[in-house]
Amino acid sequence: MVILSLLAVLGLNFLHIGSEELIYNMASLDRFSRPFLSVLCVLGVLWFWGFRRFFEEEKTTSDYFALTLFSFAGAACMVSYTNLAMLFLGVEILSIPVYVLVGSRKTDVKGNEASFKYLLLGAFSSCFLLFGIALLYGATGTFDLAELQSKIISLTPDNQLLLQIGFVMTVAAFAFKVAAAPFHFWAPDVYEGSPVPVTAYMVTVVKVAAFAALLKFFQAFEGAIPQTVAWAIYALCFLTLMVANFVAASQRNVKRLMAYSSISHTGFMLTGIFSQGEGAENLLVYYSLVYGIASLTAFRVLWYLRNEAADIQDFKGLIHTNQLAAVAVILAMLSMAGIPPLAGFIAKYRVLAAALAAGQGWLVVVGILASLLAIYYYFKLIIVMFEPSEAAPTRPLKMADRVFLWVCAVLLLGLTVVPLV
Amino acid sequence: MLLLPILLIPLVTAILTYFSGKNARYVALGGSLLSLAYTLFLLYTYNTSGQETITFSVPWLPQLGVSFSLMMDGISLMLTILSSIVMPMVIYASWNRDYEDRHVLYALMMLMDAAMAGSFIAADGFLFYLFWEIALIPIYFICLKWGGEGRQRVTLKFFLYTMLGSLFMLFAFIYLYQHTPDKTFALQSLYEAGRSLPVMEQGLVMAGIFLAFAIKMPIFPFHTWQPETYYIAPTPGAMLLSGIMLKMATYGIIRWLIPVVPLGLKEYGIWLIGLSVVSILYASFISIVQKDYKRLIAFASIAHVGLISAGLLSANVHSIQGGLVEMLSHGINSVGLFFVYDIIVSRTGTAEMDKLGGIRSIDPRLGFMFLIIVLGVVALPFTNGFVGEFLLILGLFEYNQVLGAFAGLSIILGVVYMFRSFQKMMLGEVKDEALNYKKQTNQETMLLLLVCVLIIGFGVYPKPILAISEKSVVELLQGIAQ
Numbered sequence: 001m002v003i004l005s006l007l008a009v010l011g012l013n014f015l016h017i018g019s020e021e022l023i024y025n026m027a028s029l030d031r032f033s034r035p036f037l038s039v040l041c042v043l044g045v046l047w048f049w050g051f052r053r054f055f056e057e058e059k060t061t062s063d064y065f066a067l068t069l070f071s072f073a074g075a076a077c078m079v080s081y082t083n084l085a086m087l088f089l090g091v092e093i094l095s096i097p098v099y100v101l102v103g104s105r106k107t108d109v110k111g112n113e114a115s116f117k118y119l120l121l122g123a124f125s126s127c128f129l130l131f132g133i134a135l136l137y138g139a140t141g142t143f144d145l146a147e148l149q150s151k152i153i154s155l156t157p158d159n160q161l162l163l164q165i166g167f168v169m170t171v172a173a174f175a176f177k178v179a180a181a182p183f184h185f186w187a188p189d190v191y192e193g194s195p196v197p198v199t200a201y202m203v204t205v206v207k208v209a210a211f212a213a214l215l216k217f218f219q220a221f222e223g224a225i226p227q228t229v230a231w232a233i234y235a236l237c238f239l240t241l242m243v244a245n246f247v248a249a250s251q252r253n254v255k256r257l258m259a260y261s262s263i264s265h266t267g268f269m270l271t272g273i274f275s276q277g278e279g280a281e282n283l284l285v286y287y288s289l290v291y292g293i294a295s296l297t298a299f300r301v302l303w304y305l306r307n308e309a310a311d312i313q314d315f316k317g318l319i320h321t322n323q324l325a326a327v328a329v330i331l332a333m334l335s336m337a338g339i340p341p342l343a344g345f346i347a348k349y350r351v352l353a354a355a356l357a358a359g360q361g362w363l364v365v366v367g368i369l370a371s372l373l374a375i376y377y378y379f380k381l382i383i384v385m386f387e388p389s390e391a392a393p394t395r396p397l398k399m400a401d402r403v404f405l406w407v408c409a410v411l412l413l414g415l416t417v418v419p420l421v
Numbered sequence: 422m423l424l425l426p427i428l429l430i431p432l433v434t435a436i437l438t439y440f441s442g443k444n445a446r447y448v449a450l451g452g453s454l455l456s457l458a459y460t461l462f463l464l465y466t467y468n469t470s471g472q473e474t475i476t477f478s479v480p481w482l483p484q485l486g487v488s489f490s491l492m493m494d495g496i497s498l499m500l501t502i503l504s505s506i507v508m509p510m511v512i513y514a515s516w517n518r519d520y521e522d523r524h525v526l527y528a529l530m531m532l533m534d535a536a537m538a539g540s541f542i543a544a545d546g547f548l549f550y551l552f553w554e555i556a557l558i559p560i561y562f563i564c565l566k567w568g569g570e571g572r573q574r575v576t577l578k579f580f581l582y583t584m585l586g587s588l589f590m591l592f593a594f595i596y597l598y599q600h601t602p603d604k605t606f607a608l609q610s611l612y613e614a615g616r617s618l619p620v621m622e623q624g625l626v627m628a629g630i631f632l633a634f635a636i637k638m639p640i641f642p643f644h645t646w647q648p649e650t651y652y653i654a655p656t657p658g659a660m661l662l663s664g665i666m667l668k669m670a671t672y673g674i675i676r677w678l679i680p681v682v683p684l685g686l687k688e689y690g691i692w693l694i695g696l697s698v699v700s701i702l703y704a705s706f707i708s709i710v711q712k713d714y715k716r717l718i719a720f721a722s723i724a725h726v727g728l729i730s731a732g733l734l735s736a737n738v739h740s741i742q743g744g745l746v747e748m749l750s751h752g753i754n755s756v757g758l759f760f761v762y763d764i765i766v767s768r769t770g771t772a773e774m775d776k777l778g779g780i781r782s783i784d785p786r787l788g789f790m791f792l793i794i795v796l797g798v799v800a801l802p803f804t805n806g807f808v809g810e811f812l813l814i815l816g817l818f819e820y821n822q823v824l825g826a827f828a829g830l831s832i833i834l835g836v837v838y839m840f841r842s843f844q845k846m847m848l849g850e851v852k853d854e855a856l857n858y859k860k861q862t863n864q865e866t867m868l869l870l871l872v873c874v875l876i877i878g879f880g881v882y883p884k885p886i887l888a889i890s891e892k893s894v895v896e897l898l899q900g901i902a903q
Contacts, residue, residue: 282484319566339584340554346482353485356595368588375581383573386565 033080035285036212040075043204043292050300050404051197064104067097068201075209079216084133084143087213091129091177094209095122098202102194114193121186125176128169135166145220152224167221168229174217177210178266180236181243191259199255200299203262204292215273215284222277233274234363240267241366245373254302254310257377258295261336264374265291271367272351275358283350290335290343290415297332297408301325304397315381317389325397326385328405333378335412338371343415423463424477424491427501427538430456431508435531438524445524446516449531453509456534460498460505464889467498472892476544485547486598486605492544495893499745500541500672502889506875507664507752508534513868514760515657518767520567526657533559533661540669546594546606549677550587553633553669557583560658560666567655579650586636586643593629597681608676612900615681623685630678631693637670638726641700651719656763659715663722663755668748671726674733675741675897683901690734691821697731698827700724705834709841714765714772717842718758721798721835725751728831731824732813736901740816741894742887747809749886750797750879754806757794757872761787764865765846768858774842779851783858788847790869795843797876799835805879808887 055064074093081087099122103115137143139162140151155163172183179187191199225233244267248260269287273280304325305314319326335344348371355363397405434452441448467475478490493501512527520526536559539552557580564576598606600614615626636643651659679686704723711717729747732740764787765780766772781788793804800806810832818825851858861869879886 334558339558340551345554350485353595356599364592368592372581372585372588375584376577379577379580383565383577387573 028080028082030080032216032281033212035281036079036208036288037076039208039285039289039292040072040079040205042289043208043296044072046293046296046404046408047197047201047204050296050401051200051303052400054195054197064101067101071095071097071101071201072205075205078209079212081213081216082145084136084145084148087217088126088129088133090209090213092126094206095126095177098198098206101198101201102190104198105195108193110193111195112193114190117186117193118190121176125173125183128176129173132166132169132171132173135162135169139163139166145216149220152221163224164226164229167225168232170217171214171233174210174214175236178207178214178270179263180266180270181240181263184240184243184263184266187263188256188259191262192253192255196255196299196303199258200296200303203258203295203299207262207266208288208292211269211273211284211288215280218273218277219280230274233270234360237267237271237274237363238366240264240270241370245370245377249373249377251377252312254312254314254381257312257381258298258302261374261378262295264370265336267370268348268351268367271360271363272354275360275363276354280354283354286343286415287347287351290347290412293408293411294332294335294344297328297405297412298336300401300404300408301329304401312381312384315384316387318385320389322397324402324405328409329385330382331409331412333382337375337378339375341413341416343412346416422477423466423475424493424542426459427456427463427491427542428535430459431531431535431538435528435535438531439528440524442524445527446512449527450509450512450516452531453505453512453534456538457505457509460501463493464498464502467493467495467889474893478544482547486601486603487547488545488605488607489548490544490607491539491542492608493542494896495890496672496675496745496897497542499749499886499890500668501538503668503749503752504534504537504541504665506749507660507756510753510756510868510871511657511660511664513864514660514756514763516864517862518656518763520655522566526563526567529559529563530657530661533563533666537665537669541672544608546598546608546611546677548606549673550591550594553587553590553673554584556666556669557587560661563658563661564650564654567658569653569655571649572653575646575649575653579646582643582646583636586633589629590633593626596626596629612680616683618682618685620684620688623682624689625685627678627682627685627689627693630673630681634670634673634678634730635696637673638667638730639723640697640727640730641703641723644700644704644723647723648716648719651722652713652715656759660756660759663718663759664752667722667726668752671729671733671744671748674730675744679733679736680897680901686734686736690736691824694731694734694817694821694824697727697734698824700727701731701828701831702834705831705838708838709834711838712773712775714774714777714842714846715759715762717774717838718755718762721758721838722751722755724831724835725798728810728813728828731828732817735817735820736898737816737819738891738894738898739812739819741898742891743809743812743814743816745809745890745894746805746879746883746886747813750805750809750876753872753875753879754794754798757869757876758798760865760868760872761791761794764861774845776852777846778849779847780858781847782851784860786866787861787869790866790873791843791847793873793876794869795839797880799839800832803877803880805876805883807880808883 071094074090077086077090077093081090099115099119102118103111105111139159140148142148175183240263244260244264248257251257251260269284272283272287276283302310331342335342338345338348352364352367430452434449438445438448472495475493478488481487481489533556536552536556540549540556543549543552561576561580565572597611597614601610603610639647651662654662701724704720704727708717708720708724711720729744733744762772769777797804797806800810814825814829817828
């Protein structure tokens with residue numbers, strides 16, 4: 001395990017080399033994919049570190065290891081694809097192990113339900129993706145993203161239509177993967193049913209990979225998106241922001257709450273990348289790094305408190321029983337709520353500034369309202385932690401886990417002071 | 422470089438305090454005194470160098486047009502002096518009170534001090550917003566952990582309400598930022614951008630920024646969070662809220678509102694001033710019928726801040742100078758008033774004025790010192806309150822005589838509610854709750870004495886205080902006139 005983590009770190013260092021590299025015209029390591037790969041590696045290392053006991057608890061350790069790493073490889077494909085076929089491969093390599101991982105608690109009814117639901121809807125979205133890619137191929141005669149981009153301008157009206165339908169279909173498939181409303185219905189159930197580490201994996205690595213792929217896809221169509229489709233996507237952002245935050249405000253189950261919170265972040269990321277388009281890499285890299293770290297922190301503490309479906313009351317009095325865990329959660333919540341001086345604020349700010357620069361002032365107002373709503377439910381959790389509790393002090397955290405929480409907390413504060421990207 | 426210690430001293434003290442366990446109060450007091458000494462040193466430097474603005478700037482988030490810029494002129498210096506005088510007093514006020522996890526409490530207080538000091542010297546709109554928000558986090562947790570009954574609901578309302586206001590301010594700043602020629606948040610660029618806007622847009626920007634300040638001060642009808650929050654806040658928290666924190670908003674009016682939208686202010690400012698005057702009268706009347714002493718102070722604070730706000734918005738030398746002095750006095754007086762509350766509650770367990778009475782006959786020293794504080798609050802000549810309120814009302818009168826006259830009523834109404842509270846608690850028969858009343862300790866006497874000395878000292882000889890900010894205020898107003 002440790003060796004694998006180290007390998008990931010090593011890979012990270014290696015990826016920092018600024019060279020460009022094309023792999024059989026299918027994928028490329030360039031200025032776009034390297035930063036995302038680095039983010040994935042950071043999140044991956046943190047995930048392996050924080051949730052290493054997940055593998056110890058389960059009987060079939062090696063299987064889960066292999067599955068996680070397979071899926072990680074899929075994520076790497078997704079951020080570096082240059083060919084739509086490669087994109088599809090990446091999505092599948094990423095998803096299929098996760099279907100299994102979601103159902104890894106074989107005796108748990110909810111887990112099985114979640115796994116099955118995820119599999120069905122995932123297959124459904126794969127269909128959309130394939131269909132979309134096929135239509136794009138029909139319109140342009142190529143799978144290659146760069147070639148496709150150059151052919152967009154000189155299309156006959158018929159092919160234009162094909163292209164647009166293909167584009168919408170593909171975006172819909174992505175919307176499934178990143179859980180944007182109204183394609184989000186699977187997310188709360190699946191997140192709730194899976195074991196906490198798997199949920200943490202899904203809301204960080206899987207989502208970041210999907211977003212990186214989506215951004216690359218958007219960038220290829222820069223300037224060729226008709227007005228109506230653009231409005232549809234803005235409506236998607238609006239819906240995601242509103243639905244997620246309104247529903248989250250009434251949740252009492254922490255896992256569901258985090259699921260809706262994750263959907264609301266989807267809304268923000270989508271807003272950011274769609275309104276900026278060209279040059280949105282930095283924004284997305286920063287946002288996903290910050291969001292990923294905050295999520296991992298929250299899920300780590302949640303896992304420490306309870307493995308099953310967790311009620312908000314499980315956090316009661318945490319500040320008295322385990323101060324470090326409580327402070328880490330507070331920082332994570334403040335960061336996700338976008339409150340300065342935490343890194344989440346800068347991330348959200350960049351998104352809203354991008355939307356304003358794109359002339360979408362109304363979306364900024366929606367974003368601000370959504371943030372306020374978000375404060376309400378994140379703070380619900382914080383307030384519970386300050387309530388007096390009669391429960392006996394929970395078992396102490398291991399040293400490595402304490403260091404993990406420290407590192408996350410420092411990163412959440414430090415990324416504001418020294419924003420790397 | 423001269424300005425960094427203003428932030429670093431409290432910040433380092435906060436960390437040290439957290440790790441110093443039982444000795445936390447000594448460390449915190451030491452740190453805050455060091456901070457005070459440094460501020461006095463800055464005052465000395467500032468005066469000997471011919472009152473030249475001290476600046477500091479390093480790039481921070483270049484792609485967002487944000488730099489870490491600080492500046493200190495006479496106006497900022499006044500506020501820095503305020504916060505560094507009030508801070509040790511707040512810490513000393515809680516010296517012998519029994520708070521759980523004291524080291525955390527003091528660390529949070531010092532953290533808040535750093536943020537507030539930062540907001541007073543920030544020379545970048547984004548940075549100002551950051552400090553403004555950061556200051557909210559410690560006080561939220563102070564109230565949440567050490568607050569009274571119903572704190573969960575009240576503090577959340579407080580947080581959401583203030584956050585809502587500040588987001589409007591941020592929105593206005595971003596709007597200005599988009600109109601800056603060089604795409605930065607730097608103070609001067611925002612000034613330029615704001616002044617280049619047409620009147621109507623200036624008015625909208627002004628509304629956005631003022632909303633944030635109106636909630637923070639607070640001004641009627643945005644005040645509903647305040648009495649509740651003061652009521653549940655632990656005494657040091659309440660002192661910080663009314664002593665220093667609301668001055669972030671009044672300072673903001675001088676630095677981030679008046680010079681940014683001069684035309685808008687000229688055109689629509691009368692509405693904001695009218696609202697402030699309504700706020701004065703409303704809060705004064707409510708104050709008169711309060712049964713609880715702490716709620717009374719809370720509403721009295723709204724009334725006083727309303728006067729400061731109305732005066733500042735009338736934007737002339739008299740009123741701004743008066744506003745600055747009044748901020749200083751209000752900070753000191755608030756500490757005095759809340760400390761008297763703390764003393765009485767620690768003996769009797771209640772601050773309901775009907776249940777109290779005759780405390781003066783048991784503890785004449787407290788009665789005497791409370792009287793001086795009350796006189797300072799009602800702005801009797803030769804107290805610090807007088808200088809500020811006189812100048813404020815004078816300035817407001819120059820702007821608009823009717824509004825000036827109504828604002829002048831605040832002094833009379835102030836006498837009514839303050840004297841009523843004094844009468845009920847200090848004079849008359851000794852009631853049951855006050856029977857076993859213990860006289861005040863030396864520590865308590867020391868602090869009250871300090872407050873009284875400052876009240877009378879500033880009242881008798883306000884000239885050096887006024888001299889600190891005069892040049893900067895004149896320059897600021899000249900900048901607008903152009």
